[in-house]
Amino acid sequence: MKKFLKVLAVLLLIIVVYLRIAIYPQLDLISGFSAKSVASGHFIDSRSLETIEKGDNDIDKVDWATNEINDVKKNVTSSVYGLKERKAIYRQGLGATLINNDFDVTKQYKVPQRYSFKNGREYPYGDIEPKDTLFSNIDYTKLEKAIANAFDKKGEKKKQTRSVVVLYKGKLIAEKYAVGFNKNSKILGWSMTKSLTATYFGILQKQGKIDIMKSAPIDEWKNDERSKITINDLLHMNSGLEWEEDYTKISDATKMLFQAEDMTKSQIEKSAKYKPNTHWNYSSGTTNLLSGILRKQFKTHQDYLNFWYSSLIDKIGMNSMIVETDMAGNFVGSSYGWATTRDWAKFGLLYLHKGNWNGEQLFDESWAKYVATPTNTSNGQYGAHFWLNAGGVYHDVPRDMYRCSGFQGQMVFIIPSLDLVVVRMGLSEDFDFNGFLKNVVGSLTIIDDDTYLKESLRKKEKLNRKDTK
Structure with a gap:
């Protein structure tokens, strides 16, 4: 009997160690994904918690999360068996944002100015059925x-x-x-939002305000081999920078989407693995970096926010569209349209x-x-x-x-x-x-x-x- 109990204790210890090493670090991402998903689906599209949990959140491990919606404060809190609680808040005009404990929810924020054009034409060129x-x-x-x-x-x-x-x-x-x-x-x-993000560079290029063949305007890259990376390389996912795009585990992509305060910096911090335009590597971090480059084209944050809608989204009558922002106020151009x-x-x-x-x-x-x-x-x-x-x-x-x-x-x-x-x-x-x-x-x-x-x-x-x- 003692031998059996010793074996059982060893097995339990192995299980605990495995859960601590392999599973526990993922809980933050699981509860983060769930909180963000529920907040967006509920406040943007008026879906019920049941609908979201049975549909949008019916994903391996994400369904471990328990979610609570606060319609008064417009937020969602999620945790996995009471562990790793995460919160997402909804702000009109900006959508849902996954926040950390340092985020000041009382701080004032800017929202895009929207224009709903009614031209009396039939869909898809107008607002008439x-x-x-x-x-x-x-x-x-x-x-x-x-x-x-x-x-x-x-x-x-x-x-x-x-x-x-x-x-x-x-x-x-x-x-x-x-x-x-x-x-x-x-x-x-x-990731269809990526195509939307890229389009703004075409719009700015037509306006003569940007040259995509020039080096990307990133201060952190000016004194090393990354200075040769052009906006064109970034648009082609050909920068040569390190990046892991894997949603089945803790990776560069999941850490960016569910932990980063400023998602435009996640790719900037990566070192060069190859020379530009020699290796293609799909990267959501690259797209959010491009969103940050777009922000630098404008004198104010308000101008940046307005541009996404006035130059394209509202211009073609995509009046239902909302692109959500991160904690730093950047549009999450990789994923959240x-x-x-x-x-x-x-x-x-x-x-x-x-x-x-x-x-x-x-x-x-x-x-x-x-x-x-x-x-x-x-x-x-x-x-x-x-x-x-x-x-x-x-x-x-x-x-x-x-x-x-x-x-x-x-x-x-x-x-x-x-x-x-x-x-x-x-x-x-x-x-x-x-x-x-x-x-x-x-x-x-x-x-x-x-x-x-x-x-x-x-x-x-x-x-x-x-x-x-």
Whole structure:
């Protein structure tokens, strides 16, 4: 019996040591993720705690957390079995921010000035509900089936698609939502926000206010090999800096998102591992560094906050969108952009039209080509903060397709050769995107609508000539 108790004690000791070394350090990240997720989902999209815990937080280990919402103080506290309590606060205009014990919640803060333009035009170019538009070259039965197949059947939980929107030739031709979601539901785009962040450099470049080929304006890099890193290298994720983007453990990315006060500094502090433009490495830290570079372009913090909305988001009527900030007041450009599915589609349409919106050129046409051109170290998979199909990742989809892409399968697909934008929002990447797009594209006949009309007129004229003989 004594021998058994000794063995049992040793086993318990091993378990305790394992939990202390392997699990305990993760609790801070688990409760942090949960607090932030609940605060954003509840205060931005009015989701219930039950909905968030069963959906957004239904992730390995995150569901260990216990969450409490305070609607009066507009905050959320989360802990794991009473350990490592974390708090996220909500501030109108800035969204939810995960805070630490040093954060002064009584301190005044600035918010972006927003403008909601109502031009009386139909969606997607205006604020009026669109009328049904029928194109002669679309097989609507096939299209409806393709969209329906993107969603789980009753009782299933695999595809976990929340919404799909399809724009063709600037018209809404398909739209579907899962139970509990609708056209007004705001959904987190995660890393799709990276594409948004990059776009501001295209806007500033058109305005003649920045040169992306110049060295990044980082004081900490001026006296070492990092001084050779350009903004162009950062946009291509080609800086050569150290960075670990792993969300299954404590990594550079998770420490930045769930512990850092100023997320723009996380990548700055990393040393050079390779020469610039020689090794591609995906990094959320790089995008938040770029957000910090954007902030340096303005004289005041207020100007920085306003610019993100006045120059792009509100300019194209993405009035539902909110980009959340960190404790230091920086937009978390890597991950925290929320918008309705329709508004995410507007962003795709802006790129489909090469920066032109209602006749106004927000960025040069060359910028759309720039972001969709493969960086030389990504095997055709990545451009400038956009993912590409140049390497044929989706083999049944045109190679000119490029996309904004986010965690859990948030996607804005832009297909210039087909004048098509497809948006899918969900909770799972276990989804056949190639098959989905193949079926959507397959609902379009090869002939475009203008050609169809011309041929119809020719046939009609031919028949008229026969009738006159």
